[in-house]
Amino acid sequence: MYLVGLTGGIASGKSTVSSILRELGCPIIDADVVARQVVEPHSRAYVQIVRHFGPDILEESGAIDRKKLGQLIFAHDDKRRLLNSITHPEIHRAMLKQILLYFLKGYRYVVLDVPLLFETRRLTRFLNHTVVVYCDPATQLSRLMQRDGLTQEEAEQRVATQMPLKEKRGLASHVVDNSGGREDTHRQVLRLHTALEDSMEFLLVRAVAMAAAAGLGGILLYTIKLLVS
Numbered sequence: 001m002y003l004v005g006l007t008g009g010i011a012s013g014k015s016t017v018s019s020i021l022r023e024l025g026c027p028i029i030d031a032d033v034v035a036r037q038v039v040e041p042h043s044r045a046y047v048q049i050v051r052h053f054g055p056d057i058l059e060e061s062g063a064i065d066r067k068k069l070g071q072l073i074f075a076h077d078d079k080r081r082l083l084n085s086i087t088h089p090e091i092h093r094a095m096l097k098q099i100l101l102y103f104l105k106g107y108r109y110v111v112l113d114v115p116l117l118f119e120t121r122r123l124t125r126f127l128n129h130t131v132v133v134y135c136d137p138a139t140q141l142s143r144l145m146q147r148d149g150l151t152q153e154e155a156e157q158r159v160a161t162q163m164p165l166k167e168k169r170g171l172a173s174h175v176v177d178n179s180g181g182r183e184d185t186h187r188q189v190l191r192l193h194t195a196l197e198d199s200m201e202f203l204l205v206r207a208v209a210m211a212a213a214a215g216l217g218g219i220l221l222y223t224i225k226l227l228v229s
Contacts, residue, residue, distance in 0.1 A: 001103045001109060002128040002199075002201045003099070003110055003112055003127050003128055004109050004111045004112070004128065005111075005127040005129070006111050006112065006113045007117035007130070007132055007168065007172075008115075009133075009163075009164075009165045010140070010158055010159060010162060011140050011141075012133045012140055012165055013133050013176075014113070014115070016178065016185060017176050017185065017189055018111070021193065026109070026111055027098075027102045027111065028110075028111045029099065029112050030113045031113060031114040032113075032115065034091050034094045034095055034098075038087060038094055039087065044090060045086050045087050045090045046064065048086045049064060049069070049083065049086055053072060053079075053083075092122075109197075109201075117130065118163060118167075118168055119163055128201055129196065130171065131174045131192065132165070132168045132169050132171070132172035132175050132176070133176050133178050134165050134168075134175050134177050134178065135165070135179040136179045137165075139179050141155050141156065141159065144159065176189060176192065
């Protein structure tokens, strides 16, 4: 099994591509979903966040108010770094746990859906392939304005805060152009899925894992047990 990174930009259609891949039977690990799960009440990250940032960031239900927390760290680099130091290890641990489970189930590849894949570059060295969901700038603005009820100026401001899709496109090993209709996008994703399924890269990864298991034995099993606990 090998890893494929999926990313895009605001209103480029990454969610559409992700849903098509799910329909095709591909396992998807969504970094945004994992990030919300690791800060659920009474989790390790939750306890540390409340200890460092105080109970004022909580909703009445006891859950973390993401908007309040975001406002608190927005203008303070030190607080943002502190939050990242708490959440990132938990996010990576949770993602690794899911990867291991999919590996044991025998999947050929797993998709990591990561919005800031190229911005942070924390995961790119572990990926065999990267996929960018692209659409032309005019289409991106139009979709964003319609989706979020924004003016053109507001939409342009939001797009400007992200790495340009053209730049991401140049960094990716595969591009899905979502400028057209869903049928065209579906055909592109189907071709991509077929190419990834037909790749023999998973055999090399599995062979390395089996060799490691044979050589390390109990150490490997103990490590896996720690990671998934």
